[in-house]
Amino acid sequence: MHSDTTGSWTPVALSADLPAGTVMxxxxxxxxxxxxxxxxxxxxASADRCPHRGMRLSHGFVRGEALSCIYHGWSYAQAGNCLRIPAxxxxxxxxxxxxxxxxxxxADGVIWVALGRPEGRPPGLEGLVPLRSLTALANIDAIAAAAGGKTSPQGIVEVASxxxxxxxLLSRQDEDRTLIHVLLKGITDQAARIAAVRSTESLRRKAEDIHKKEFAQ
Amino acid sequence: MKLYDYILSPSCYKIRLMAALTCVKLDIHPVDFHPGAEHKGAELLALNPAGSIPILEDDDLVLTESSAMLVYLAAKAAPEWLGRASAEEAARVQQWLSFSGRLTASLGGARLTEMLLRPGDIGALQTQGVLALRELEAGLVEQSLRGMRFLAANRPTVADIACFPYVVLAPDGGVPLDPYPAIRLWSRALRGLDHFIEMPGIHRLHELKPEPHIEPGEA
Amino acid sequence: MIDEWYPVGLFSQLDPAGRQTALMGEPITVGRDAEGNTRVTGGNGRTLPVRLRYGHVWSSLGEPKKELFAIPEADQPGRRFVDVGVVRVRCSPLRAVENFLDVAHFPFVHTDILGAEPHTEVQNYKVEIREDVDEVWATQVKFYQPQAAKSASGGITTEYMYRVPAPTCSVLYKTCPPRPSEWDVITLFVQPLAEDLCDVWPWMALFDDTTSLTDLIHFQQTIFLQDRSILENQIPCLLPLDPGMEIPTRADLTSVAYRRWLKRHNYTYGAQLVAQ
Known part of the structure; x- marks a missing residue:
């Protein structure tokens, strides 16, 4: 997370996981x-709740430049205003x-959402190639411990491979849950990238074990 | 071809979906699975002593395993769905066909317990379901690095159809799909296929049709 | 709300072992004793009142002041009575009823069955709280449906009447394709297990001599399972009774009357009173 006095940026997804015309x-x-x-x-990014009947908008659908609720088809513009009530x-x-x-x-294949109104822009991640996002039932400390590294001020844990x-790139979801965006530096061939996928699975298992032993209530 | 079918069964849906995608017409025989437990009655036990559905009958061939039915439909009507272009591809198809049994046991079990009140250790079923989803997610990420959008190839095969229903209906059993971006993309790719059909719990992808222009009073 | 009647099981599936279930947070057992009488037992072993109607066992944790509501069509010769079976939903029992009263979602949730774009408009209809019977009624609700019932072939404009005779029950009267002078009856009986968990027991009384019983059951289960994923994803989980939290339109007048009626009677189990 990247804070200043008025707000912060949090990395929520990889660009590749959100094709045009989709919602997540x-x-x-x-x-x-x-x-x-x-x-x-x-x-x-909209609140995940249609104001009509409270249905989660992330279950909805994108047509053109609008997001529609799956329940009654109410659709909303990017600015949040309601465009259409099919009834x-x-x-x-x-x-x-x-x-x-x-x-x-x-930027650089990562989508960031503002919490509050941050003045700056999210940090650049030039030279890093996004691989995947995964969720771990572990806090950031447990993940850093499992990786054997420290968290940089940018919220990045680096593991030599x-x-x-x-x-x-870590994003805290709640006390016991962290979203991990995996980015690669200097790992370009297919076999090594597939090996990196497998090593993140191992890392998650290890982090969840550590979390269970040391942090969970 | 006669399918003994229950509309809410993801295993039965595999067969209906495969038939739709390969343009095979099935003679559907609905079974009162819930609340009637007709699949445990004498007539269906005579056909399938295991007491499960779906059952697919074609002349004297009686199949009671959904993966076998998928292979049969594909082999008859659309062999490209068998995924036999290479040794790796054929093996991956078999790998995921077997894996789909774990999805049925875990996510399917959780769904029956949560939704239709069948006995089961819901916590254990959900935990096993999450492990299976993580495995599938990692498998799909690896496939995308190989330039392939589906489980065994860069085109859908019977393996995708074997895994898709229990995965996409995982939330019915209280297992959220929110944490799996690769599964979301894969599921979307399958739902966008020509001749795709839904089952209850899978909503239409309304974005595949343009927004209609409606004048008030026309409806 | 404690003195109201609630469905607690299918009469046809009663057995001596008893069904362990719950009513408004209290564990209850629904079973049959040695003499064959239906018994419902509360958490502390006390005997709860029982009614056997509309294919279901009904009970109450309190002392019902009114008899279980009447459905005259349940005694009408020529109808087929269909036990659809239970489906559990992680939602407020009141949200389950409210969804049942809604037609505007048909094109998006029951696509190509109960509705389809571009036929999304909800025409004006009539809603009232009938003071003499103390029920919510909506009448002259019309909607274009591609496949209104299992017996329907092709699209028709279907007419509906909705009735809420008890806080967690609704009765729907619907155009009956094989017999235009009669109404098909489809009900939603909701057993509140907790404020955010319910067992839903749909039941039907239809004029349809041609469709198999299994087909009728599957049709209704299809419809309800399409709703289930909506009901489990509404925020908040409880039904907001205060205005402001959600935005109704003219199409939602039945729901507006239902919420008003709930609030007037203090039927707030499963409701959220103050906007949070």
């Missing part, structure tokens, strides 16, 4: 968000119907 649920400390990408490629085709939805939205930034480095 992501977690921030305040709860779940619907992270979505329009057909034309813009990313947006009342003639009605222009009032401005008061809207979902809360968060700022989104996408052959000629390169596996970088773990």
């Amino acid at each position: 649920p992501v977690q921030i400390p305040a709860g779940s968000l619907a992270l979505w990408r329009t057909d034309s490629g813009h990313t947006a 009342h085709p003639g009605l222009v939805p009032p401005e008061t119907i809207r979902v809360v939205t968060h700022m989104v930034e996408e 052959g000629t390169g480095t596996i970088c773990l």
